[in-house]
Amino acid sequence: MGNYLNTDLGDTICALATASGVGAIGIIRVSGKEAITLVNSVFEGRDLSAAISHTIHFGKIVHNDVITDEVLASIFIAPKSYTGENIVELSCHGSPYIQQKILEILVSKGARLAKPGEFTFRAFLNKKLDLAQAEAVADLIASNSEVSHRTAMQQMRGGFSQEIKTLREKLLNFSSLVELELDFSEEDVEFVSRKDLTDLILSIKKLIDSLLQSFKYGNAIKNGIPTVIAGKPNAGKSTLLNALVNEERSIVSEIEGTTRDTVEEAFVIDGVTFRLIDTAGIRAHTADIIEKIGIERTYDKIQKASIIIYIFDASKTSRSNLEKELSNFDGINALIIPVANKTDLCDLQEIKLRFNGLDVIFISSKNKENIEVLFNRLKDTVEKDKVKNDIIITNLRHYEALHNSGESLQSVLNGIQNNITGDLLAFEIRKASYHLAEITGEISTDDLLANIFSRFCIGK
Numbered sequence: 001m002g003n004y005l006n007t008d009l010g011d012t013i014c015a016l017a018t019a020s021g022v023g024a025i026g027i028i029r030v031s032g033k034e035a036i037t038l039v040n041s042v043f044e045g046r047d048l049s050a051a052i053s054h055t056i057h058f059g060k061i062v063h064n065d066v067i068t069d070e071v072l073a074s075i076f077i078a079p080k081s082y083t084g085e086n087i088v089e090l091s092c093h094g095s096p097y098i099q100q101k102i103l104e105i106l107v108s109k110g111a112r113l114a115k116p117g118e119f120t121f122r123a124f125l126n127k128k129l130d131l132a133q134a135e136a137v138a139d140l141i142a143s144n145s146e147v148s149h150r151t152a153m154q155q156m157r158g159g160f161s162q163e164i165k166t167l168r169e170k171l172l173n174f175s176s177l178v179e180l181e182l183d184f185s186e187e188d189v190e191f192v193s194r195k196d197l198t199d200l201i202l203s204i205k206k207l208i209d210s211l212l213q214s215f216k217y218g219n220a221i222k223n224g225i226p227t228v229i230a231g232k233p234n235a236g237k238s239t240l241l242n243a244l245v246n247e248e249r250s251i252v253s254e255i256e257g258t259t260r261d262t263v264e265e266a267f268v269i270d271g272v273t274f275r276l277i278d279t280a281g282i283r284a285h286t287a288d289i290i291e292k293i294g295i296e297r298t299y300d301k302i303q304k305a306s307i308i309i310y311i312f313d314a315s316k317t318s319r320s321n322l323e324k325e326l327s328n329f330d331g332i333n334a335l336i337i338p339v340a341n342k343t344d345l346c347d348l349q350e351i352k353l354r355f356n357g358l359d360v361i362f363i364s365s366k367n368k369e370n371i372e373v374l375f376n377r378l379k380d381t382v383e384k385d386k387v388k389n390d391i392i393i394t395n396l397r398h399y400e401a402l403h404n405s406g407e408s409l410q411s412v413l414n415g416i417q418n419n420i421t422g423d424l425l426a427f428e429i430r431k432a433s434y435h436l437a438e439i440t441g442e443i444s445t446d447d448l449l450a451n452i453f454s455r456f457c458i459g460k
């Protein structure tokens with residue numbers, strides 16, 4: 001991966017920035033010192049090298065006397081551009097042939113095809129954005145719901161980065177003071193009272209903890225909340241999935257063990273994505289080997305779920321059986337929502353009484369009755385998970401860095417209590433600050449950068 005990184009910014013890169021395939025227009029992006037001169041050499045229209053920044057010019061791409069297309073060239077002069085370099089964006093007609101041809105011409109003139117994420121990488125090197133913001137760009141492109149869009153947008157605009165930077169400055173400040181004491185160690189002075197230091201560390205740790213807490217919610221809104229529909233064979237799991245997503249997604253039949261593999265489908269309530277997972281019905285004894293594998297997968301999905309919709313056939317389930325079945329989920333770290341299905345076959349009064357106090361939702365998935373009550377329950381779980389903090393962690397890498405930083409802060413606190421020496425204390429404080437710097441990329445390794453930017457699409 002190391003070779004991904006080309007920190008030599010001397011060359012000019014180009015790529016298709018819009019989706020490949022046929023479209024009304026396609027945009028080819030060219031960035032680098034020579035971007036404008038290079039495009040200018042195949043551009044027939046006004047002299048682009050004399051154009052001012054942020055202007056658009058009509059012209060033709062002409063190479064070896066052949067006109068490839070009529071285009072619009074947008075000019076951005078360094079440093080006022082996405083990458084911080086000179087950029088030309090050519091809006092051409094959206095034919096894959098034309099796009100390919102123009103790229104070939106640019107390459108023949110000395111440009112290089114960009115690697116995935118290389119434009120954003122250059123923006124990072126030119127300090128146009130920090131690492132957390134660059135990652136937010138990728139999240140923004142991938143966002144598929146209102147909430148994931150909003151958090152990515154906020155991160156890209158730098159709110160999170162600013163918060164991290166402030167914490168880091170405070171830490172560095174204190175570690176310098178602690179280090180200063182070392183120079184005066186004979187005199188036994190304290191530039192920082194241990195009480196002030198403890199207070200500071202505690203306040204920073206509190207903030208880090210609340211950011212860490214937001215990850216559960218943040219991860220959920222980014223990837224969808226894993227919501228498993230579990231229950232015995234024939235309880236109506238697949239019928240419920242279909243009712244929720246309003247589509248015949250999963251096969252329904254009166255045969256027990258119809259669903260063998262898990263079926264996943266995303267659906268959005270109020271801007272939040274739920275990843276619904278229909279599973280194979282759980283029964284203890286089955287001779288069918290495929291069904292057995294399916295049931296193992298069900299258990300696996302249950303372990304990873306945030307929400308489990310436990311659905312049962314109300315016409316066939318006694319209170320004590322339900323209680324026993326629900327107790328199987330003891331120790332599972334997910335919200336369990338018991339759902340009584342097939343109420344159309346029951347006396348509603350009677351079953352409401354039977355399951356009184358168990359917080360059961362009564363539905364008929366076949367007739368799509370009362371499904372909205374389940375909808376609202378799902379919605380409420382998200383509201384409850386929402387954290388006060390308006391900054392939400394959505395990225396596992398940030399989560400890990402914050403976690404490590406929190407651990408170091410804990411060591412500082414322990415150290416203060418055990419009266420450890422100033423140099424050890426300063427070391428731990430610096431470690432905590434180091435992990436924070438990893439988030440914004442003030443400290444980074446080539447591998448890390450390669451890993452992050454290679455996940456971008458080409459042209460971004």
Ligand SMILES: Nc1nc2c(ncn2[C@@H]2O[C@H](COP(=O)(O)OP(=O)(O)OP(=O)(O)O)[C@@H](O)[C@H]2O)c(=O)[nH]1
Pocket residue numbers: 231232233234235236237238239240251252253254255256257258259260279280281282341342343344345363364365366367
């Ligand atoms: N009367 C009635 N029948 C239902 C209802 N929901 C599902 N069924 C029927 O129950 C049978 C089983 O439904 P499925 O949705 O396939 O059940 P499942 O839980 O996915 O079953 P497996 O995949 O075998 O574990 C089908 O014949 C459905 O039509 C309901 O609310 N009322």
Ligand SMILES: [Mg+2]
Pocket residue numbers: 237238239250251252258259278279281
């Ligand atoms: Mg099924």
